[in-house]
Amino acid sequence: MERAPQSYPLFGGALSAALPHNTVDTSKLREIPDNQEVFAHTHTDQSLIVELVEYQTQVADQDAVRYHFEDIAGSNKASEPGAVQVTDVVPLSQPELGLSECSSAWMLSGTQCVSKFNEEAKNSVTLHLALLRLPQFSTDVLISFNDPQSISPHSSSAASAGTQSEPWTLQDFRHMVQTLTLHDPGLFGEMNS
Template structure:
């Protein structure tokens, strides 16, 4: 079932066992953040400024590299892009989207600025909406190797979200109120 996002301006089918992080702590107005109830996975839906200087085919890589900087994973060997592919617009409910790109990559990330580094597979989709000067980023963070020194080292080995859950979210996202873009 679709869940309202950004005060009902958007909606999407969020993966099962998702906890809305805004119920636990403050989240920026341009983000919706969900964590899996039993794993260290997270899904982030973020409205960011459209980067007109970035070619559509490079937009996912641009945002991934920006994310690597935010995650302090921008140093050599701390991130890698495995692939970028277009998402057929016919597969999306978000009809306002001019192009969509899906990136698969890995980053070596510290949680809460700890010394311990965790290897996290990142699936990032950028949905481009130039008419609203907005890129919508949808990111699935999936830790694959957790350092024994990380605060996440005690996370359960319960099966988490799948790529199908991520694709369901992408495909179900729809715009209900363009006023969200300001």
Template sequence: MAGGADRRPLFGGAFSAVLPTNIQDISDLREIPDNQEVFAHAATDQSIIVELLEYQEGMSDPEAARYHFEDVAASNDAQSAAEVVSVEPLPLAQLSLTSCSSAWALTGHQRVSKFNEEAQNTVMMHMALLRIQQHATDLLVTFNDPVAIHPASSSTGAETSGNTSAWTLDDFHRLLLSFQLHDPGVFG
């Protein structure tokens, strides 16, 4: 695979995708909910989160993307410091996930604190909402890319996206385009 990335099983092998290099599976360090896969970059403060969420019925696809962004902002206590920059469709023909009924990319940023610190870091958030309507599931993939680390943050000293080994948007797009479903039983 390009850039040394590997296809990896997700959700117990129900899905697979090409993940970027320098990846650390956070479930090796702490308990992660069954509906999430969480990965961190080994040298930067970047992370990728893959979530199987309830399909948001009764709203347009762009509204559903914004809903999930705002939900993440609320869980990050960043509602007042979160902004959507763009919401755009992703071409289904480019996706390997054939059960996807629609796909949307959202770019935004949030000012978030780690570990309940007062210091806030500015994080660019690249989200992809892959809607799997037939299984009542929204597959949300979030790439958190810190662009400004507050000097008082515990993240100070973590290399930022200027690092040559840092993940790029190309890495994120490769991940999105490579998603495959192997076991529909994951949906229950």
């Protein structure tokens, strides 16, 4: 019998979302920036990141999620030809979101060929992004689901790649995005100060 995802407090309880099964809060293992909440699957190399980023006023709503995808690709040094590909960008319907304060929401799916911890070995990762725009708080909420598709045998991720465990699904990610709820708008004042 599958357990229902539990609502989990984010950013000290200012936000919450339903996290999928087999989730470890990475902040219990290593230091995480104040503007991020990072979760890892206990048996696969999948991860989920909730990040509060600066609202990009110069980028139109429909282009903003692609802007963040390309920014992540730059951070991941996935700049080789063919290393980055966007496969889908769709708007998310406001009524199905728990974060009613957002002015628009977008979801992107794509792939990046990246290395972990600056290793030489490259892994092919499907990246699903959800972007919830909050211009009134000068903030974008960016939720990332990193889902490795092929892992180099020379990567530090190779040890967990062969583990047989129920991985997270796109449906798990969508449920997390849909249940993201704001409890304390003061969070955004703290992030912008």
